Amino acid sequence: xxxxxxxxxxxxxxxxxxxxxxxxxxxxxxxxxxxxxxxxxxxxxxxxxxxxxxxxxxxxxxxxxxxxxxxxxxxxxxxxxxxxxxxxxxxxxxxxxxxxxxxxxxx
Amino acid sequence: xxxxxxxxxxxxxxxxxxxxxxxxxxxxxxxxxxxxxxxxxxxxxxxxxxxxxxxxxxxxxxxxxxxxxxxxxxxxxxxxxxxxxxxxxxxxxxxxxxxxxxxxxxxxxxxxxxxxxx
Numbered sequence: 001x002x003x004x005x006x007x008x009x010x011x012x013x014x015x016x017x018x019x020x021x022x023x024x025x026x027x028x029x030x031x032x033x034x035x036x037x038x039x040x041x042x043x044x045x046x047x048x049x050x051x052x053x054x055x056x057x058x059x060x061x062x063x064x065x066x067x068x069x070x071x072x073x074x075x076x077x078x079x080x081x082x083x084x085x086x087x088x089x090x091x092x093x094x095x096x097x098x099x100x101x102x103x104x105x106x107x
Numbered sequence: 108x109x110x111x112x113x114x115x116x117x118x119x120x121x122x123x124x125x126x127x128x129x130x131x132x133x134x135x136x137x138x139x140x141x142x143x144x145x146x147x148x149x150x151x152x153x154x155x156x157x158x159x160x161x162x163x164x165x166x167x168x169x170x171x172x173x174x175x176x177x178x179x180x181x182x183x184x185x186x187x188x189x190x191x192x193x194x195x196x197x198x199x200x201x202x203x204x205x206x207x208x209x210x211x212x213x214x215x216x217x218x219x220x221x222x223x224x225x
Contacts, residue, residue: 034211036151043201043215044143044151050209087151091210095167096141098151 002026002090006099012107019075021102023066023088031067032092038101039084047086048073078104108132110202110216117222123190126219128202135183136160139205141212142176142187144198152198156205157185192223 003026013019023033031051036044046055048064051071061076075082083106088099113127128140142154155166157176164176170189178185189196200219203212 032210034209036212043203043218044212045215046206046211046213049206049211053208055211055213089151089211094165095169096153096210098153100150 001095002029002093002097004088004090004097004099006086006088006102008102009100010103010105012105013078014107015078015080017078017107019078019082019104021073021086021088021104023071023073023099025069025071025090025092028068029090029092032090033064033066033071034089034091035062035064035073036087036089037082037084038087044087075104108204108214110204110214112200112202112216112219115220115222117224118192120193120223120225122192122223123188124192124221125186125188126200126202126221127184127186128216129182129184130159130204131183133204135178136180138207140176140178140185141203141205142174143201143203143212143215145201145218146195146198149198154187154200159183159185189221192221194223197221197223 005024007022033051035048038044052064063074085101085103109131111129136159141156157164159178175188202216206213
């Protein structure tokens with residue numbers, strides 16, 4: 001199975017900050033990488049697919065990059081509604097696997 | 108597009124649970140459906156997927172032999188049954204439709220809490 005490792009596991013940031021979350025795959029996955037946002041008590045929401053494509057309806061302050069084994073999710077100008085947990089997920093090979101999550105908290 | 112799941116369940120160890128996910132707002136047979144679970148305070152675990160068109164399935168090896176996914180095209184509903192339940196199966200279970208553009212999950216059902224306790 002492909003292991004996905006996110007860093008950091010949590011971070012504190014202020015409104016307006018730029019936040020970067022990293023996801024590393026245990027083997028190359030090309031650009032088969034998706035990002036999700038999950039708020040407490042809610043189902044995850046798809047933010048990005050194919051590493052850098054923004055899902056319809058997602059604000060443009062979210063962006064993704066990377067290929068191979070290293071990927072990043074960037075949130076420019078953090079907003080109050082962005083405080084949540086973020087997960088990466090590889091769709092290169094089954095079983096589809098997720099990172100352990102990165103919790104973005106208010107500083 | 109909407110996915111509506113069945114309600115919370117409490118089961119004893121060794122029992123089985125069957126969770127439903129009713130789809131609406133799109134052609135049911137066109138998109139794969141996946142099941143993902145999340146133990147309390149933990150991350151996301153992909154359990155498997157079903158092709159509602161033909162009924163074929165692909166399960167996570169970890170759950171092989173205990174999980175069964177089926178569908179009813181007449182009601183646009185998929186089902187996930189997990190048997191031989193143990194305490195480690197306590198989790199919120201989500202159904203999620205495969206995206207049109209990638210093997211990504213969008214949208215998701217609201218989740219069904221399954222509690223396994225003696």
